[in-house]
Amino acid sequence: MKRGLNNVGQVSAFVFIALIVVGTVIGYFVFNSGFNSVKVDSKIDPVYNHVDNCLGEVGGDAIKYVSLRGGYYELRGDNELGISYYVVDGKANIPSLEEVENQISFYVEDFLSDCLSFEKFEGFEINEGDMDAETKINEDRVNFDLNYLLSIERDNESFLVENFEKEIEVRLGLVYETTKDIVLNELEDLEFVCLSCLQALAETRDLKVNVLNLIDSTIYTIRDENSKINDEVLAFNFAIKI
Numbered sequence: 001m002k003r004g005l006n007n008v009g010q011v012s013a014f015v016f017i018a019l020i021v022v023g024t025v026i027g028y029f030v031f032n033s034g035f036n037s038v039k040v041d042s043k044i045d046p047v048y049n050h051v052d053n054c055l056g057e058v059g060g061d062a063i064k065y066v067s068l069r070g071g072y073y074e075l076r077g078d079n080e081l082g083i084s085y086y087v088v089d090g091k092a093n094i095p096s097l098e099e100v101e102n103q104i105s106f107y108v109e110d111f112l113s114d115c116l117s118f119e120k121f122e123g124f125e126i127n128e129g130d131m132d133a134e135t136k137i138n139e140d141r142v143n144f145d146l147n148y149l150l151s152i153e154r155d156n157e158s159f160l161v162e163n164f165e166k167e168i169e170v171r172l173g174l175v176y177e178t179t180k181d182i183v184l185n186e187l188e189d190l191e192f193v194c195l196s197c198l199q200a201l202a203e204t205r206d207l208k209v210n211v212l213n214l215i216d217s218t219i220y221t222i223r224d225e226n227s228k229i230n231d232e233v234l235a236f237n238f239a240i241k242i
Helices: 002-034 037-068 097-116 172-186 195-204
Strands: 085-088 125-137 142-154 157-168 208-213 217-229 232-241
Touching: 037 097, 037 125, 037 142, 037 157, 037 172, 037 217, 037 232, 085 172, 097 125, 097 142, 097 172, 125 172, 172 195, 172 217, 172 232, 195 208
Parallel strands: 085 232
Antiparallel strands: 125 142, 142 157, 208 217, 217 232
């Protein structure tokens, strides 16, 4: 009985190993014949690169535009300055980081199509699906994840592309955190701007802060010489209503 059980165990083990080998071989051929990334890339490279370049261009424009308006593509309420107020009636009104990310994504979704224009790609038949952009702001970079289904036909072959990613090295996350620190400091006395405090804070982060006093508002501009988009220094504006 024991010998018989050993034989059954040996046969089972052999069958199991054989199945693994066969599965590995089949997987190898399926992967290399159906999902050859080199072949796919060579066929749709012009289209893919075009979308990738547009995502970088429009994504950079989105960062610049939203930053100049205080983290908003679509401003809240009436605003004669065109800059978001971070303090109103003595209370902080700072957008969350997630909201700033969403505002950048809205800009990308609204303007990316203007850059794409696939008509120039002769020999390609391109059908577009819906577009959904996601933005992630990190301390020293901004990442874009674009879900955008493209059905592409070329030389009697069909391809599907859905995900595009882009990274722009700007310290937007650091700048955003600096705005919060400034607001918390200024809330202690809205009638007085501590320029030495601002300078000390900016120097520790290698930033520059400019202040413009108006009749009933103060505009703050944070500039980061280490972050440039198309040779333009990143500038982030926000205002405090006195």
